[in-house]
Amino acid sequence: MKNGKLQVGIIGCGNIANTKHLPNLAKFPERVEAVAFCDLIAEKAEKTKAKFGTPDALVCTDYHDLIRLDLDAVYVCTPNRSHAELTVAALETGHNVMCEKPMAINSAEAKRMLEARDKSGKLLTIGYQNRYRKDTMTLKKLAQSGSLGEIYWAKAHALRRRGIPTWGVFTNKFEQGGGPLIDIGTHSLDITLWIMDNYKPVSVLGSTFDKLGRTLHGDEQGTEGHWDEKTYEVEDAAVGLVKFENGATVFLESSWILNTTCQKQAMATFYGTKAGVEMDYASPDGGEGTNRKLVINHISAGCPAVEQIYLEEPENASSDLIFNYPGATAECKTWLDAISGKGQLVVYPEQACVVTQILEAIYQSAATGKLVEL
Numbered sequence: 001m002k003n004g005k006l007q008v009g010i011i012g013c014g015n016i017a018n019t020k021h022l023p024n025l026a027k028f029p030e031r032v033e034a035v036a037f038c039d040l041i042a043e044k045a046e047k048t049k050a051k052f053g054t055p056d057a058l059v060c061t062d063y064h065d066l067i068r069l070d071l072d073a074v075y076v077c078t079p080n081r082s083h084a085e086l087t088v089a090a091l092e093t094g095h096n097v098m099c100e101k102p103m104a105i106n107s108a109e110a111k112r113m114l115e116a117r118d119k120s121g122k123l124l125t126i127g128y129q130n131r132y133r134k135d136t137m138t139l140k141k142l143a144q145s146g147s148l149g150e151i152y153w154a155k156a157h158a159l160r161r162r163g164i165p166t167w168g169v170f171t172n173k174f175e176q177g178g179g180p181l182i183d184i185g186t187h188s189l190d191i192t193l194w195i196m197d198n199y200k201p202v203s204v205l206g207s208t209f210d211k212l213g214r215t216l217h218g219d220e221q222g223t224e225g226h227w228d229e230k231t232y233e234v235e236d237a238a239v240g241l242v243k244f245e246n247g248a249t250v251f252l253e254s255s256w257i258l259n260t261t262c263q264k265q266a267m268a269t270f271y272g273t274k275a276g277v278e279m280d281y282a283s284p285d286g287g288e289g290t291n292r293k294l295v296i297n298h299i300s301a302g303c304p305a306v307e308q309i310y311l312e313e314p315e316n317a318s319s320d321l322i323f324n325y326p327g328a329t330a331e332c333k334t335w336l337d338a339i340s341g342k343g344q345l346v347v348y349p350e351q352a353c354v355v356t357q358i359l360e361a362i363y364q365s366a367a368t369g370k371l372v373e374l
């Protein structure tokens, strides 16, 4: 704290830092200031500081210089490969850490992060902003109230028709650990486990596909521009079937490129003994805007009935779907409250670690053709 304001530092000054964390931190100028910026590319750190930092903010290319400072929180916004190294280093130097999703590239690294958190006594959370959306929060309360009964089956949706990321290193297997499964499947699975409140997976069967991403598509453009087929190294779609200790089952589907018109992302469908719930978009034009609805299928007066709950996301409304993060303002406020001792976390790293463990098992099952027991 300095002058009554939390001091935060950013490692990785790319897309997620500039379009989610920093614009949302800027909504709380009386509570927090960004005082340190690190990126391997100095110009990116400079540019980000100029837009969001204090005049005397540190700019550096080596994260050791940033974690040497006395900060209230460090944001890890680099590609997946370095999440564990940077998070552990920041925790070991006494910092709270907001790490971007996925928690880590594999479960061994995620467990290392948990151990470092335990030793440090500091807070660690993961950037799963979709939990804070109004539809997700409403659904969580419904599930907690018992009105869905026992949720014994769910489908986690992370499908894009043509949405291969074209910036950064998203199609580089070493840097990211995989494609759509670890990138967007992670959000859907996180929501699903959280709503079900079920973190005891026992077995996983998975398949990955590389049918379209590496194939020449001529001038075809994805929603994020044309991708480079020649450097495309990751799967372009993946599915997993996860069984839990209590018999509950989750089917996870993910793609960046798939011949489908159904493009549900960061959403899930739940089947409970008292009611089923479908999460869906609810834009006036029928497209994929930020507004959502919950379609609840239950029994009323002895007959099947359907109820729809519409939820708007005004604070992040934008026509720019690529860089639109519904739930991000609430994520930011929850984190500031938690590190100020004024509130609890919503995303606990123990939960994110189970998500990572399941994603890793899907990749393992796809590679071996066998069921993976956890």
Ligand SMILES: NC(=O)c1ccc[n+]([C@@H]2O[C@H](COP(=O)([O-])OP(=O)(O)OC[C@H]3O[C@@H](n4cnc5c(N)ncnc54)[C@H](O)[C@@H]3O)[C@@H](O)[C@H]2O)c1
Pocket: 011, 012, 013, 014, 015, 016, 017, 038, 039, 040, 041, 044, 061, 063, 077, 078, 079, 080, 082, 100, 101, 102, 127, 128, 129, 167, 168, 169, 183, 325
């Ligand atoms: N929460 C979400 O919905 C969401 C959305 C997009 C990305 N992400 C996550 O955010 C992370 C970054 O993605 P992005 O889209 O911002 O990528 P990006 O490529 O735009 O930015 C990453 C930045 O990190 C820098 N960098 C890499 N290694 C570094 C290191 N060791 N030290 C300092 N800087 C380093 C790169 O130079 C780059 O500027 C990924 O883990 C991704 O999964 C989350």
